[in-house]
Amino acid sequence: MDKIVGVELSHRFAPISVRERLALNKDQTRTAIQALKKSYKEVFIISTCNRLSIYAYGTSHTEILKYFDQFGNYRQYLSILPDSEIAIKNLFSTASGLESQAVGEHQISGQIKDALDLGREEKSIGPVLDELIRQAVHTGKRVRLETNIGKFSASLATVGFELIAHHGIDIANATFLVIGTGNMANLMATVLDRTNIKKLYVASHDQERAQEMASEWNGEPVDMQNMHKALSEANVIVGGTQGEINLLHEETMAESKCPRAKFALETGDKKLFIDFGVPRNFNPELKNHDNIALFDLDDIKKITYEGLLKRYDEIPEARKIVNTEVDWFIIWLKNRKVAPVIEAYWKNLEDIRDEEMKWLLPKLGEVDEHQKEVLMRFTHRLLRKISNPTIDGIKNIAQNLHAQDNPINTAKQILDVEDVDVFVPKKKIIVGTRGSKLALTQTNWVVEQLKELQPDYEFETKIIRTSGDDGDISVVGAFTSALQRSMLAGEIDIAVHSYKDIPTEGVNGLRVIPVTKRKDVRDVLISKSGQKFVELPAGSVIGTGSLRRSAQLKQIRPDLEYKFIQGNVDSRIHQMETGEYDAIILAATGLQKMNMIDIATEIFEISTMLPAVGQGILGIELVDREGYVYELVKKLRHEPTKQAADAERAFLIALGGGCNLPIAAYASIEEEEISIHGVFASEDGVYFASNTISGKVEDRKELARTLAFQLKEEIDIKKNQKIEA
Known part of the structure; x- marks a missing residue:
């Protein structure tokens, strides 16, 4: 069954060094759309400095993942949006500024509209994505009108201005070089609106556009290939052109023979570089030079954090609006499934009306055109009032196409529209999962196996937040109890767990089945230095959340310090990289599922470290009131x-x-x-x-x-x- 799916690379999980490798310019986005159109009915791509989001209307997100794979092994940074509700909520949250680097910023709304225009040009937008995007933009407007989330300054333009103002630069006597004419307009409009500057140079690949903007800002246009003079004069250089440029971008600045680099490095004046580009416009090595200060988007993200605190207070109210709009759109999406039935039913009514009018009009004698129009309007109103209860009933059925005996087929028969084809799954199974990337990855894999076994069923993925997700792993069933409660409440039918996370004490009414062949049971070491376990210096700090691991490793290296660590894979790696730990221990199978095993420094054999009970095994926990869920799941055993x-x-x-x-x-x-x-x-x-x-x-x-x-x-x-x- 078709649904809205997506895959996203964003600033939330990917550093700029990764985002710039996957950044698409307009032409590349067109090419991507055309490639994905071969697999999907509708495709929509948002490509900005902070995200590459691909949404599609089709059966699975798998082909989008394969598209990302052509860039390399980046799955660890991707957010999977495997089901309609998850994908819809992500896009609506994005349009509302809730997923932006500067929370609440409104620029994303324009970027979504631009992406829609490009999709329409490429004929990849159909009725589903068209309505989805229209409602996303509407949701963004509601959030900004009904909350204060956008009323506290935090845009990139404002942050850029504050960087300049607080970096010891006398703006009134400063010379600016602006490279790129797109998003840079916002920054320069902000600067020039607040203060005068000494001189402005505008550089662009589009000379006509550079001339136009230079005239608008009382500046001077510059050829991209010949801007040595402007570079040497400028106190502030702002990069925002799309597509990596060869400005101070040699691999090693010290060995650079580029005259532009010499201008920058040999001048005695301090220079401020602000890089809004993805890919980055300036070589990060510039940060190593005393007379140069360079800030890229990741640096700006850190700077904006405190300035966004006021906006964070508005997030709960904004999310209520987003959730309301998501619920409305889900209803619309389900109603759309039965739209052909309603359309055929209405056509039948109109055909009956037309036949009866042919009988009535001759019996009325002389009837002018105005009277005919009134009669048609009257009969139309009458049909509407007569049919409304039936149409509303069909829409209600659409919200649960999986009810016993397939009532939509009954409705088709009653309305005499049995020739209309509507896919009605035999059963619907709602699969619960945690929202972490690893949990979603293994759940999606299990769902794909179940689909192969029973293609006539519909599987819906629902994210359930657990105590473990909130950081409380001290309680029994930290990663499972919330899912178990949802099953008992009838909200989900099955939950996919790592078998080692399931408490030994069972829950009445639920059963657990270990499924599929066991994966790699080993543990791995990831060390900051790249040294193996036996090579680590005495006193090195090893991060692990498992007493089982530390107890075994102490038998080999009692001279190391074993320190508690928690969080998902990404956060544990980040804690190590930021200096708290010299190495961390993780399960091999988790890294393999996320295509990250290549970051492992060493894989411990079982003879060195035994795994946790159930490690590498997936377990499906289920509530089975009718028997068909168990009969399907046990086939995976x-x-x-x-x-x-x-x-x-x-x-x-x-x-x-x-x-x-x-x-x-x-x-x-x-x-x-x-x-x-x-x-x-x-x-x-x-x-x-x-x-x-x-x-x-x-x-x-x-x-x-x-x-x-x-x-x-x-x-x-x-x-x-x-x-x-």
């Missing part, structure tokens, strides 16, 4: 994986379960034989025990419990020996 999960979970339960103690286990199966490797330790890792047990697969749970009791007894003996000593 991989029996050896289920048997390994049974054994490891029995081992965990026998030791008390949970994460309060370092516990690790890995069960491997060869035909009818199972080997279970286990680790148990005290919280500080001082008392440590490990062993292996083997036997028949059918005895897996008893074997696991035996191993657990052996390790627990070994720990107790070691503790008693310590006390006696």
